[in-house]
Amino acid sequence: MKKRIFSGAQPTGELHIGNYLGALKNWVALQDEYEPFYCIVNLHAITLPQDPKMLRKKTLDLARIYLAAGIDPERSTIFIQSDVPEHVELTWILSCIARMGELERMTQFKDKGKGNTERAGVGLFTYPILMASDILLYQTDLVPVGQDQKQHLELCRDLAERFNRDFGETFKLPDPYIPKAGASIKSLQDPAKKMSKSDNNPNASIFLLDDADTITKKFKRAVTDSGTEITFDDSRPAIANLLTIYQLLTGKTSDECVAHFEGNGYGQFKTEIADAAIEYLRPFQERVKQCDDASLEAILKSGAEKARSIASVTLADVYEKTGIR
Numbered sequence: 001m002k003k004r005i006f007s008g009a010q011p012t013g014e015l016h017i018g019n020y021l022g023a024l025k026n027w028v029a030l031q032d033e034y035e036p037f038y039c040i041v042n043l044h045a046i047t048l049p050q051d052p053k054m055l056r057k058k059t060l061d062l063a064r065i066y067l068a069a070g071i072d073p074e075r076s077t078i079f080i081q082s083d084v085p086e087h088v089e090l091t092w093i094l095s096c097i098a099r100m101g102e103l104e105r106m107t108q109f110k111d112k113g114k115g116n117t118e119r120a121g122v123g124l125f126t127y128p129i130l131m132a133s134d135i136l137l138y139q140t141d142l143v144p145v146g147q148d149q150k151q152h153l154e155l156c157r158d159l160a161e162r163f164n165r166d167f168g169e170t171f172k173l174p175d176p177y178i179p180k181a182g183a184s185i186k187s188l189q190d191p192a193k194k195m196s197k198s199d200n201n202p203n204a205s206i207f208l209l210d211d212a213d214t215i216t217k218k219f220k221r222a223v224t225d226s227g228t229e230i231t232f233d234d235s236r237p238a239i240a241n242l243l244t245i246y247q248l249l250t251g252k253t254s255d256e257c258v259a260h261f262e263g264n265g266y267g268q269f270k271t272e273i274a275d276a277a278i279e280y281l282r283p284f285q286e287r288v289k290q291c292d293d294a295s296l297e298a299i300l301k302s303g304a305e306k307a308r309s310i311a312s313v314t315l316a317d318v319y320e321k322t323g324i325r
Contacts, residue, residue: 003141005030005177008039008081008134011058012050013197015065016205017277018185020284021248026144026177028070036076037138037307038066043081043088043130047123063296065208068287079303081134086311090133091126093318094159097166098129102155108148132156136171137311144177148194167321170314185245188222191237209285212278219274230261230269242273249276 007027009019030036042059059080066078081087103109106128109120131152135143136159145153153176160171187193187204195205203221210218225236232240232254247257261269319325 002033002035004037004138005034005142005144006037006039006135006138006140006174007144008041008044009062010041010045011055011062012045012048014205014207014209015062016185016195016197016207017245017281018195018205019197020069020208021245022185023144024066024069024071025248027066027076030142030144030177031072031075034142036071037140038071038076038078039081039134039307040066040079041081041134044127047121047127060293060296063300064288064291067291067296067299068284073299073303077303077306078299079307080300083300083304084137084307084311086137086308086315087130087133090137090311090315090318091130093322094129094132094136094163095126097162098126098155098159102158103128106151106155108152128152128155129159132159135174136160137314138307139172139310139314140174141172142177143174150176150178163318167318170317170321185248186237186241188218188241191223191241206277208281209288210281215277215281216271216274219270219277222270224266228265230264230266231258242269246273246276249273249280 007023009015009023015024027036027038040059040062042055045055063078063080067073071078103125108128109125131149132155135153135156143153143156153174157173160173164170185195187195187199187201188206189199189201189204193199193204197205197207199205203218206215206218219242222242223238224242225238227236229236230239230243232243234240243254243257243261246252247254250257252260261272264272316325
């Protein structure tokens with residue numbers, strides 16, 4: 001039997017090339033080896049204010065992006081989080097065994113609370129418990145995560161271990177899957193920060209649906225380091241980031257990338273990366289346009305039914321062991 005993986009993305013902002021290269025590309029590759037569950041985590045999205053109509057639209061748009069990226073509904077279960085109510089039900093049980101101190105240590109809460117955590121919504125504080133519920137419902141073996149989510153996965157494991165200790169063996173303890181290359185593509189405007197769909201500077205990110213003109217302009221405006229050499233060098237993070245993007249887009253080795261740009265100026269370097277990005281995204285963007293509403297709805301309905309068939313078994317076991325049923 002194949003091991004199971006679970007991951008999801010929020011339907012907020014615009015997905016960028018870092019999301020594609022660091023997450024979606026790996027999700028697609030993992031379909032052959034594992035049994036994947038890929039979720040659109042719309043309940044996580046409302047930890048910050050959202051426009052209801054826009055949230056629904058972006059939820060369906062994100063499902064289209066999953067499919068266009070190569071996630072195959074025949075090999076992967078694709079569904080919307082809110083279509084599986086077991087996620088919320090298990091969250092309450094886990095909330096009752098989680099500790100305030102554990103959640104207060106979550107760095108993402110401090111970051112998103114923007115220094116005013118006393119006025120932050122309770123959901124922003126407790127959403128790592130919902131994330132744990134997402135994962136544990138499916139007896140997940142492996143969770144593809146970025147470094148920024150590793151702390152949340154550790155909390156998930158702690159909650160699973162605590163429940164198993166107090167109520168008997170119930171949950172598998174999931175392990176992280178963190179890709180060695182491209183797990184954290186950096187901002188084109190500030191290589192000290194990761195590329196983010198919530199960045200206020202639109203030139204910092206290459207969004208998946210950007211047109212060719214926009215992609216070219218953004219790469220041309222990308223910051224560089226002093227000096228002229230184009231090499232992977234930690235002391236020159238802007239150039240290293242651009243080279244990493246080029247490497248992931250082309251599939252070349254590190255040495256091949258460096259040799260390819262030897263003697264080139266930054267102008268030519270940026271132009272070639274832009275061209276590579278445009279060609280890489282072209283077939284993906286075409287597939288996004290081809291995904292019709294009826295097919296999409298059918299895939300999501302089927303995915304939710306499959307997800308519920310598994311999640312409901314886990315939740316029934318939890319309810320029996322806690323004395324609720």
